[in-house]
Amino acid sequence: MSAPELIRIVSRSSPMALAQVERVRTELAALHPGIATEVVPVTTTGDRWMGDLSAVEGKGAFTKEVDAALLSGEADLAVHCVKDIPADRPLPAGTTFAAFLKRDDVRDALIHPGGLTLDELPPGTRIGTSSVRRRAQLAASHPHLETVPMRGNANRRMEKLHAGEADALLLAVSGLHRIGRPDVITEVLSVDTMCPPIGAGVLALQCREDDTETIDAVSGLGDPDTHRETQAERMFLHVLQGHCNSPIAGYARSGRGGGDLSLRACVFTPDGKTILNAHEWAGRLDPATLGTSVAVALLRQGARELIDGIPH
Numbered sequence: 518m519s520a521p522e523l524i525r526i527v528s529r530s531s532p533m534a535l536a537q538v539e540r541v542r543t544e545l546a547a548l549h550p551g552i553a554t555e556v557v558p559v560t561t562t563g564d565r566w567m568g569d570l571s572a573v574e575g576k577g578a579f580t581k582e583v584d585a586a587l588l589s590g591e592a593d594l595a596v597h598c599v600k601d602i603p604a605d606r607p608l609p610a611g612t613t614f615a616a617f618l619k620r621d622d623v624r625d626a627l628i629h630p631g632g633l634t635l636d637e638l639p640p641g642t643r644i645g646t647s648s649v650r651r652r653a654q655l656a657a658s659h660p661h662l663e664t665v666p667m668r669g670n671a672n673r674r675m676e677k678l679h680a681g682e683a684d685a686l687l688l689a690v691s692g693l694h695r696i697g698r699p700d701v702i703t704e705v706l707s708v709d710t711m712c713p714p715i716g717a718g719v720l721a722l723q724c725r726e727d728d729t730e731t732i733d734a735v736s737g738l739g740d741p742d743t744h745r746e747t748q749a750e751r752m753f754l755h756v757l758q759g760h761c762n763s764p765i766a767g768y769a770r771s772g773r774g775g776g777d778l779s780l781r782a783c784v785f786t787p788d789g790k791t792i793l794n795a796h797e798w799a800g801r802l803d804p805a806t807l808g809t810s811v812a813v814a815l816l817r818q819g820a821r822e823l824i825d826g827i828p829h
């Protein structure tokens with residue numbers, strides 16, 4: 518199999534998306550110095566929309582135009598945040614994941630211009646977030662704080678914070694590092710305070726299924742532990758039929774040497790009053806079966822009703 522001379526990478530134009538593509542170009546250049554790369558820009562429905570995400574045809578708002586560029590042959594490779602890829606249906610026909618890059622930090626960060634930590638924030642502090650996952654967990658742990666809806670990429674949210682639309686923000690640590698702004702982080706929240714979303718901090722490389730040249734060239738960028746964790750988390754979300762606005766959180770962890778994979782997950786009501794929890798170890802199960810097992814444990818506790826209670 519010959520290596521391609523050029524790989525065209527489709528990317529959204531947000532600073533975070535472009536930083537993700539730069540990481541892939543750097544890693545690819547180190548692995549295959551002979552392969553050139555080029556960026557093909559697209560704008561997605563999700564990038565344009567500033568309202569409630571559930572209103573924009575719901576699913577795949579950040580991925581549809583990216584998939585189209587890949588399938589039409591305008592580009593050969595797409596870089597996605599796994600967090601943003603729907604798990605309640607298969608990948609678009611004709612495309613496949615070629616690799617999952619080594620996982621970044623899965624945690625969320627508090628950004629408070631006054632430098633306070635979450636526990637120090639006074640009652641009534643307005644936290645800008647439209648995520649049902651963040652809202653529910655905040656309501657459970659810090660019921661005296663308020664949340665205000667906030668959308669847009671991380672850079673825009675920081676502009677809105679400084680314009681006074683909120684008093685503080687919650688954003689992913691990994692995303693802030695990607696856009697070069699870890700300096701704004703006031704506190705990194707533990708996963709016990711704020712359970713991360715499925716796929717947090719993982720970048721997936723997506724190719725056309727029949728493009729074995731590109732698949733072979735980029736598959737060496739994959740990380741085996743991240744692959745196992747992502748398989749467990751995605752199967753969990755798939756079994757629950759979670760959507761982009763689901764009150765679901767969870768993360769898998771690989772033990773040393775790839776052993777002892779565990780998956781901890783929760784499903785909650787948006788008011789944070791009900792939180793279902795499950796935590797299991799794979800033992801001799803494969804990652805996908807672990808994901809299924811944790812999903813079943815939560816379904817037994819009543820997760821279906823909680824998930825279906827949220828419009829999407």
Ligand SMILES: NCc1[nH]cc(CCC(=O)O)c1CC(=O)O
Binds near residue numbers: 600718719
């Ligand atoms: N919803 C947008 C989005 N998609 C992925 C990340 C963070 C990076 C990641 O987890 O890969 C973010 C920003 C955020 O939630 O703060």
